[in-house]
Amino acid sequence: MKLTDLTIVKAHQGLLKKEFSAISLCKAYLDKIKEKDKEIFSYLTVTKDLALSQAKKNDDLISKKRNLSFLSGIPAAIKDIILIQDVRCTAASKILENYIAPYDATVIKKLKAENVVFLGKTNMDEFAMGSSTENSAFGPTRNPHDLTRVAGGSSGGSAAAVANNECVYALGSDTGGSIRLPASFCGVVGLKPTYGAVSRYGLIAFASSLDQIGPITKTVKDAKIVFDAIKGKDPFDSTSVDGPKKENLRLKIKNLRIGIPKEYFVKGIDPEVEKLIKQAIKKYEEMGAKIEEVSLPHTEYALPSYYIISPSEASANLARYDGIKYGFSDKTAKNLMDVYLKSREKGFGDEVRRRIMLGTYALSSGYYEAYYLKAQKVRTLIREDFQKVFKKVNVILTPTSPFTAFKIGEKIKDPLSMYLVDIYTVSVNLAGLPALSLPCGKVNNLPVGLQIIGKPFEEDLILEIGQALENYGV
Amino acid sequence: MVTKKEVQHIAKLARMGLTGKEIEKMQKELSKILGYVEKLKEADVSKIEPTSRVVKNENVMKEDKIDEKYKMKNEKLLKLVPNKKDDYLKVKSIFNK
Numbered sequence: 001m002k003l004t005d006l007t008i009v010k011a012h013q014g015l016l017k018k019e020f021s022a023i024s025l026c027k028a029y030l031d032k033i034k035e036k037d038k039e040i041f042s043y044l045t046v047t048k049d050l051a052l053s054q055a056k057k058n059d060d061l062i063s064k065k066r067n068l069s070f071l072s073g074i075p076a077a078i079k080d081i082i083l084i085q086d087v088r089c090t091a092a093s094k095i096l097e098n099y100i101a102p103y104d105a106t107v108i109k110k111l112k113a114e115n116v117v118f119l120g121k122t123n124m125d126e127f128a129m130g131s132s133t134e135n136s137a138f139g140p141t142r143n144p145h146d147l148t149r150v151a152g153g154s155s156g157g158s159a160a161a162v163a164n165n166e167c168v169y170a171l172g173s174d175t176g177g178s179i180r181l182p183a184s185f186c187g188v189v190g191l192k193p194t195y196g197a198v199s200r201y202g203l204i205a206f207a208s209s210l211d212q213i214g215p216i217t218k219t220v221k222d223a224k225i226v227f228d229a230i231k232g233k234d235p236f237d238s239t240s241v242d243g244p245k246k247e248n249l250r251l252k253i254k255n256l257r258i259g260i261p262k263e264y265f266v267k268g269i270d271p272e273v274e275k276l277i278k279q280a281i282k283k284y285e286e287m288g289a290k291i292e293e294v295s296l297p298h299t300e301y302a303l304p305s306y307y308i309i310s311p312s313e314a315s316a317n318l319a320r321y322d323g324i325k326y327g328f329s330d331k332t333a334k335n336l337m338d339v340y341l342k343s344r345e346k347g348f349g350d351e352v353r354r355r356i357m358l359g360t361y362a363l364s365s366g367y368y369e370a371y372y373l374k375a376q377k378v379r380t381l382i383r384e385d386f387q388k389v390f391k392k393v394n395v396i397l398t399p400t401s402p403f404t405a406f407k408i409g410e411k412i413k414d415p416l417s418m419y420l421v422d423i424y425t426v427s428v429n430l431a432g433l434p435a436l437s438l439p440c441g442k443v444n445n446l447p448v449g450l451q452i453i454g455k456p457f458e459e460d461l462i463l464e465i466g467q468a469l470e471n472y473g474v
Numbered sequence: 475m476v477t478k479k480e481v482q483h484i485a486k487l488a489r490m491g492l493t494g495k496e497i498e499k500m501q502k503e504l505s506k507i508l509g510y511v512e513k514l515k516e517a518d519v520s521k522i523e524p525t526s527r528v529v530k531n532e533n534v535m536k537e538d539k540i541d542e543k544y545k546m547k548n549e550k551l552l553k554l555v556p557n558k559k560d561d562y563l564k565v566k567s568i569f570n571k
Binding site for chain 1: 476480481483484485487488489490491492493500503504506507508510511512513514515516517519522523524525526527528529531534536544546547550551553554555556557563565566567568
């Protein structure tokens with residue numbers, strides 16, 4: 001048994017049975033990172049001392065025969081946009097290169113209460129803006145399946161670390177696909193929860209009406225364990241809610257109605273990817289589910305709507321980086337205006353600057369109604385599309401991405417081509433729905449992800465459906 | 475096409491320093507993205523209300539008192555300030571001399 005191959009469930013059992021100590025488990029991962037992370041660059045910061053002290057605490061608990069929760073002593077990686085008190089948090093930006101988090105995010109508080117071991121902070125696109133992790137100010141993360149290819153983004157470091165066995169699981173954040181896309185490209189499981197299911201307190205804000213934190217794991221069962229640990233209403237995030245108690249989420253697959261939106265199987269999808277997705281759908285049919293073609297007629301407007309709404313919110317959220325309160329401050333500035341202009345010019349990377357400009361444009365006098373308000377109205381149409389379809393079916397299946405991981409450098413020079421990568425994932429954020437990406441095979445040795453979209457707060461159902469495919473075999 | 479003047483105006487609103495070359499680059503890139511976004515014009519949104527958020531929480535209130543348990547230490551925040559004097563944030567003069 002290799003300690004670095006373990007899932008949460010297996011590592012937990014090993015700790016309970018005293019097959020290994022929490023310290024040896026932790027050290028196995030720290031060694032693996034030291035040895036292997038140079039190749040893929042999934043970590044921006046390794047919190048060795050913190051990890052070892054947390055591991056020791058777990059061994060003390062085990063020796064005192066205390067009950068261990070599932071996550072107790074399990075080594076995890078955290079996307080570098082989620083604050084851990086007294087640990088550097090950069091959002092992969094020069095502007096926060098030396099920022100030391102003054103408090104814990106709510107999800108971190110919850111994981112600390114479960115005695116999780118934090119291995120470090122993972123690479124990402126700067127401020128989560130991107131689909132490849134090439135927008136990191138510190139260099140791209142490479143895909144463990146092919147080092148010449150991207151890991152996907154923006155949570156590329158988290159997905160690559162899980163895929164490369166440099167942690168047992170990771171947290172990511174998803175604003176337009178940033179958990180699901182890298183999970184798909186790296187061949188791991190990623191869950192984007194319902195908007196409001198997980199507190200955003202301590203998550204560095206990108207687009208506040210879309211952002212959600214979620215798990216990236218090796219198995220569906222692990223994703224459920226992590227999701228259950230981090231969800232719930234938080235007084236520090238007024239948009240967080242306790243999901244309604246739902247019965248009947250243990251639907252039998254043979255009573256299940258699955259919708260396949262025809263708008264997701266059109267020109268632009270790689271035929272080999274399409275084939276694998278169709279095979280996965282066929283497996284559900286073999287398990288007895290009823291497959292129906294459905295229509296989400298406003299799908300083509302989702303991406304343009306997203307690329308107005310998210311930069312608009314970002315331009316407001318990122319106004320806080322002013323070179324005054326924290327973060328990089330340009331020393332050559334002569335007056336106050338100059339401090340703002342130069343700190344933001346030198347501190348932000350190209351994509352962040354572009355989105356701040358785009359968002360400011362869309363919100364500016366004379367353009368607000370034509371762009372921002374229009375995009376918000378289209379957002380309503382997209383939500384209504386889903387509401388109508390969910391009257392007929394329990395879940396919707398789509399590809400997570402139209403293609404497998406692309407080459408590093410292939411799209412980075414053309415911002416619009418990079419935006420198009422998110423074509424199958426942004427609608428879910430606009431509608432606030434939960435969605436799971438899970439591996440469903442490979443094309444030329446590169447993983448393909450199946451996306452399972454559910455009704456609000458029906459994470460348990462989409463996880464169960466994902467589990468059914470995992471059990472059935474890909 | 476977004477004009478040079480518009481880019482400069484937006485950059486000022488966004489407090490974003492741009493060099494001469496970048497203005498041109500930004501002009502091209504923003505125009506291309508906005509050209510794509512034009513697609514929104516085709517969507518019929520008459521009588522459609524905008525969605526600004528999907529959670530229906532309204533006016534979430536809390537008591538106006540400090541919870542000592544969650545009080546953040548001033549020193550931790552002050553340590554992050556790039557330019558300060560004692561416990562004050564220091565900024566450049568805002569009046570032209």
